[in-house]
Amino acid sequence: MAQRRRMQVAGVVQGVGFRPFVYGLAHRHELGGFVLNDARGVVIEVEGAKEKLDRFAAALVEQAPPLARISALETSEIEPRGEREFAIARSAEDGERTALVPADTATCDDCLRELFDPADRRYRYPFLNCTNCGPRFTIIRGVPYDRANTSMASFELCGRCRREYEDPADRRFHAEPTCCPDCGPRLSLELERAVTLLREGKIVAIKGLGGYHLACDAASEQAVARLRAKKGREEKPLAVMTSEPELLVELGVEEEALLRSAERPIVLARRRADAPIAASVAPGNEWLGVMLPYTPLHHLLCADFAGALVMTSGNLSDEPIAFENGEAERRLGAVADAFLSHDRPIERRCEDSVVRAAFPIRRSRGYAPAAIPLPVPARKPLVAAGAELKSTFCVVRRDQAFLSPHLGDLDTELAYRAFRTDLELYLQMLAVEPELLACDLHPDYLSSKWARGRGLELVEVQHHHAHAAACLAENGETGPALALVLDGTGYGPDGTIWGGELLRFDLTDFERVSHLDPVPLPGGEAAVREPWRIAAAYLERAERPVRLADWPRVRESLKVNAPLSAGAGRLFDAASALVGVRERVSYEGQAAIELEQLAGHVEAEPYRCREEDGRILGVELIAAAHDDLTAGRDRAEIAAAFHEGVALAFSEACARAAEPRTVVLSGGCFQNLRLLASTRRRLEEHGFRVLVHHLLPPNDACISFGQAAIATYASF
Ligand SMILES: [Zn+2]
Numbered sequence: 001m002a003q004r005r006r007m008q009v010a011g012v013v014q015g016v017g018f019r020p021f022v023y024g025l026a027h028r029h030e031l032g033g034f035v036l037n038d039a040r041g042v043v044i045e046v047e048g049a050k051e052k053l054d055r056f057a058a059a060l061v062e063q064a065p066p067l068a069r070i071s072a073l074e075t076s077e078i079e080p081r082g083e084r085e086f087a088i089a090r091s092a093e094d095g096e097r098t099a100l101v102p103a104d105t106a107t108c109d110d111c112l113r114e115l116f117d118p119a120d121r122r123y124r125y126p127f128l129n130c131t132n133c134g135p136r137f138t139i140i141r142g143v144p145y146d147r148a149n150t151s152m153a154s155f156e157l158c159g160r161c162r163r164e165y166e167d168p169a170d171r172r173f174h175a176e177p178t179c180c181p182d183c184g185p186r187l188s189l190e191l192e193r194a195v196t197l198l199r200e201g202k203i204v205a206i207k208g209l210g211g212y213h214l215a216c217d218a219a220s221e222q223a224v225a226r227l228r229a230k231k232g233r234e235e236k237p238l239a240v241m242t243s244e245p246e247l248l249v250e251l252g253v254e255e256e257a258l259l260r261s262a263e264r265p266i267v268l269a270r271r272r273a274d275a276p277i278a279a280s281v282a283p284g285n286e287w288l289g290v291m292l293p294y295t296p297l298h299h300l301l302c303a304d305f306a307g308a309l310v311m312t313s314g315n316l317s318d319e320p321i322a323f324e325n326g327e328a329e330r331r332l333g334a335v336a337d338a339f340l341s342h343d344r345p346i347e348r349r350c351e352d353s354v355v356r357a358a359f360p361i362r363r364s365r366g367y368a369p370a371a372i373p374l375p376v377p378a379r380k381p382l383v384a385a386g387a388e389l390k391s392t393f394c395v396v397r398r399d400q401a402f403l404s405p406h407l408g409d410l411d412t413e414l415a416y417r418a419f420r421t422d423l424e425l426y427l428q429m430l431a432v433e434p435e436l437l438a439c440d441l442h443p444d445y446l447s448s449k450w451a452r453g454r455g456l457e458l459v460e461v462q463h464h465h466a467h468a469a470a471c472l473a474e475n476g477e478t479g480p481a482l483a484l485v486l487d488g489t490g491y492g493p494d495g496t497i498w499g500g501e502l503l504r505f506d507l508t509d510f511e512r513v514s515h516l517d518p519v520p521l522p523g524g525e526a527a528v529r530e531p532w533r534i535a536a537a538y539l540e541r542a543e544r545p546v547r548l549a550d551w552p553r554v555r556e557s558l559k560v561n562a563p564l565s566a567g568a569g570r571l572f573d574a575a576s577a578l579v580g581v582r583e584r585v586s587y588e589g590q591a592a593i594e595l596e597q598l599a600g601h602v603e604a605e606p607y608r609c610r611e612e613d614g615r616i617l618g619v620e621l622i623a624a625a626h627d628d629l630t631a632g633r634d635r636a637e638i639a640a641a642f643h644e645g646v647a648l649a650f651s652e653a654c655a656r657a658a659e660p661r662t663v664v665l666s667g668g669c670f671q672n673l674r675l676l677a678s679t680r681r682r683l684e685e686h687g688f689r690v691l692v693h694h695l696l697p698p699n700d701a702c703i704s705f706g707q708a709a710i711a712t713y714a715s716f
Pocket residue numbers: 107108109110111112129130131132133134
């Protein structure tokens with residue numbers, strides 16, 4: 001006696017070979033019916049003997065394709081129709097659109113074999129892909145995910161590609177972006193030509209998955225220096241693409257796994273002393289960001305060039321990455337000597353992701369737009385606008401938070417435009433119309449101004465409360481908890497700059513238990529670029545002599561432009577300038593990064609500082625460092641004692657606060673591995689449970705998610 005079941009499958013089930021998989025499964029179990037994509041995911045109807053239906057249902061979950069993520073499966077019994085054949089039916093366009101869009105995926109091994117097989121008809125074709133790999137998020141215009149809804153719509157399949165696409169036994173069965181040299185996209189420049197130019201030390205702008213890279217020979221000091229000068233990037237490390245990462249960096253098990261994952265992020269690993277690359281790729285930095293080639297074009301480039309390539313985002317300084325053909329030529333024309341472009345449009349920008357073994361630093365290509373679950377579902381669809389540096393936004397549909405890719409620093413008109421267009425695209429893709437908005441309390445952030453101008457219900461969230469909430473919510477919890485939030489800058493409700501905070505909080509509210517004692521920043525923003533100014537302000541507060549030629553002049557600025565800052569980032573800047581690591585910086589966080597490297601694994605007793613009326617006297621750490629320096633103590637030991645001192649001061653503040661017994665750690669300073677490890681160890685010794693970031697970056701890129709968690713709770 002035949003039964004018929006209808007199954008609605010939700011999750012990442014479109015564009016990952018799910019329908020062909022279901023088709024094959026139904027055939028193996030001799031079931032009739034159909035499978036189709038709809039706006040919510042995949043719908044299956046199967047008909048046959050009960051035992052076979054049961055086995056089919058079990059296999060559906062257990063054997064799902066590698067890139068599929070089933071988040072919900074609803075099954076109902078329906079009236080049998082006597083159907084014997086199984087078919088892939090046309091997509092249903094109507095209904096509420098909640099299907100999850102898959103992320104872009106690195107070229108799979110099967111496709112790689114074809115790419116380098118002279119007998120294959122796709123031999124050396126830079127755009128080959130299949131159901132298990134290729135572009136997704138960056139070519140999608142809407143859901144359901146079908147070729148017609150991607151930027152491949154304008155490339156009509158040739159006869160042979162069509163046969164593969166329609167053959168259930170073929171590995172390209174319903175591979176939406178599939179194509180070949182006869183019917184697919186083409187390069188704008190001969191690959192050989194591009195490789196020759198790179199060998200000659202030229203800069204080539206290369207169109208990738210989510211935007212353009214600027215590429216040059218990573219071994220050529222001259223080429224790298226020229227790229228830096230033209231891009232306006234003095235010292236911030238540049239990422240390198242290589243098919244032999246083991247020549248450049250030391251790889252642990254975790255780094256190796258991340259490098260080879262389908263997401264193919266840039267992985268920060270320790271640079272080998274004998275790495276055959278120019279020193280100027282990552283000056284003064286022990287860490288190097290490396291990635292493997294992840295598109296067929298990259299594989300061909302790396303194979304033909306036979307060396308490591310600098311592959312840095314196609315932009316000037318911290319602007320959004322260029323991704324449209326005309327736009328790229330306009331913006332990068334003065335930097336690049338040539339363009340290796342192609343005619344497959346990129347629908348949305350998506351920069352490379354950057355990760356460390358423990359946590360991401362930039363969550364973007366390969367990860368976006370995968371949803372991060374919220375601990376409670378939102379009653380209303382909402383948008384959280386994020387912060388300003390390392391900007392992201394976050395769109396919430398029920399209990400799913402969809403973070404944007406990295407948008408760069410939201411302090412230029414160009415970046416603000418990108419924020420608005422990318423948000424519009426996200427809302428379209430997710431079919432969300434927000435009824436609630438969240439933003440930072442800051443009066444001047446462009447993201448906050450945008451949110452305030454929409455005329456919708458608005459939740460304004462304090463910067464460090466958002467940090468704390470992000471870490472708590474990504475760990476699936478709602479609090480209450482304590483939070484140590486150590487970062488550079490965030491607007492405090494009292495009008496001063498916060499950033500060295502111990503909060504007691506949950507997803508509705510927070511209390512500032514204690515904080516770093518604020519110091520004036522002589523010259524405001526200028527002090528962030530010139531940490532010696534902050535060191536001088538600290539030394540003066542510590543009643544130590546300031547022996548700096550410029551100080552008398554800069555000291556005058558204390559009277560006119562010296563906002564108070566409790567930012568832990570500034571305390572690190574001061575220590576760094578004091579021990580002579582870094583008096584000026586050319587990118588955010590540089591001074592602290594170099595201080596961390598100086599400290600290395602050197603052991604030292606922590607410097608001590610007192611807390612008075614909820615103010616942690618960071619000035620005493622600087623005074624101790626100054627006195628040791630004057631006494632001729634080793635600088636690495638001073639850097640180590642300072643790191644341990646910060647960790648000790650904040651963990652003891654938690655111990656005094658005592659309750660609750662969970663502490664979350666967030667803020668850009670916790671990208672400092674020594675600070676993170678030491679703080680964590682000390683808190684655990686006090687018996688606290690410690691939660692850290694692992695899905696989201698500890699820096700301001702997590703702010704939008706934290707705002708979303710708080711606004712969700714507010715709407716609950
Ligand atoms: Zn493939």
